[in-house]
Amino acid sequence: MGSAAASPPPPGSPLSQDELKRVAAHRAVEFVEPGMTLGLGTGSTAAHALDRLGDLLRAGALPGVAGVPTSLKTELHAARAGIPLLPLDAASGARIRLSIDGADEVDPDLNLVKGRGGSLLREKMIEGAGERFVVIVDESKLVPRLGCTGAVPVEVIPFGAPHTLGLIRKVFEGLPGFHARLRTVKTEADDVPFVTDNGNYIVEMFFEDGIRGDLRDISDRLLRITGVIEHGMFLGMATTVIVANKDGTVSVLHKKK
Numbered sequence: 001m002g003s004a005a006a007s008p009p010p011p012g013s014p015l016s017q018d019e020l021k022r023v024a025a026h027r028a029v030e031f032v033e034p035g036m037t038l039g040l041g042t043g044s045t046a047a048h049a050l051d052r053l054g055d056l057l058r059a060g061a062l063p064g065v066a067g068v069p070t071s072l073k074t075e076l077h078a079a080r081a082g083i084p085l086l087p088l089d090a091a092s093g094a095r096i097r098l099s100i101d102g103a104d105e106v107d108p109d110l111n112l113v114k115g116r117g118g119s120l121l122r123e124k125m126i127e128g129a130g131e132r133f134v135v136i137v138d139e140s141k142l143v144p145r146l147g148c149t150g151a152v153p154v155e156v157i158p159f160g161a162p163h164t165l166g167l168i169r170k171v172f173e174g175l176p177g178f179h180a181r182l183r184t185v186k187t188e189a190d191d192v193p194f195v196t197d198n199g200n201y202i203v204e205m206f207f208e209d210g211i212r213g214d215l216r217d218i219s220d221r222l223l224r225i226t227g228v229i230e231h232g233m234f235l236g237m238a239t240t241v242i243v244a245n246k247d248g249t250v251s252v253l254h255k256k257k
């Protein structure tokens with residue numbers, strides 16, 4: 001599972017998207033120092049960071065490092081990689097110094113869409129509680145506006161979910177090309193609602209050509225809807241974004257002060 005097992009591509013050959021994710025993840029892990037408590041992100045990019053951390057811990061290079069996982073999947077992966085784990089409550093005392101996670105979209109102000117893999121609530125709690133939040137992406141995740149390349153996920157309680165979906169539609173129906181639906185997964189018998197780690201459902205909001213409105217206003221309006229728990233727009237949270245470019249070079253973007 002360790003990243004050391006992955007063989008490098010032949011010199012001069014273009015890197016695959018997964019290799020670019022690994023490049024960004026490894027660069028982010030360079031920020032980790034002995035003794036740090038980390039927020040451990042979720043997804044295919046964050047998985048490379050977990051593997052790299054595991055390798056460094058096994059080599060004895062990062063004594064005292066522990067992590068707070070942002071999903072059940074990450075908890076299992078990190079445990080397999082040998083990363084000591086802490087629950088969020090214990091970590092608050094120890095201070096989460098740094099979180100490392102992927103994103104589905106990054107806009108020019110370093111606002112993010114996250115949660116297309118189904119994790120957003122624990123990510124936002126843990127990454128919001130930390131001192132520094134380093135986002136790792138390949139170049140394809142950079143967008144001019146949030147919502148350009150797919151859904152903005154919203155976590156809702158299962159009770160009355162179709163009713164909550166109706167309220168979301170009513171609030172945003174005026175926005176260009178807006179539509180929303182409950183996220184489902186196929187089973188042999190039927191399509192059933194996707195269930196998050198927290199036992200909730202996900203509403204997916206789509207905007208034609210991205211969100212042209214005020215993101216903070218849209219966030220506030222969403223969070224005022226009873227039944228909505230949290231959404232996947234991470235506004236002003238990322239402190240650093242590490243981008244692996246198609247040619248294998250890395251750009252490091254910092255939040256404007």
Ligand SMILES: O=C[C@H](O)[C@H](O)[C@H](O)COP(=O)(O)O
Nearest residue numbers: 043044045102115117118119
């Ligand atoms: O729900 C998933 C998380 O928010 C992920 O961090 C996000 O979807 C990016 O995932 P990936 O690195 O697999 O593109």
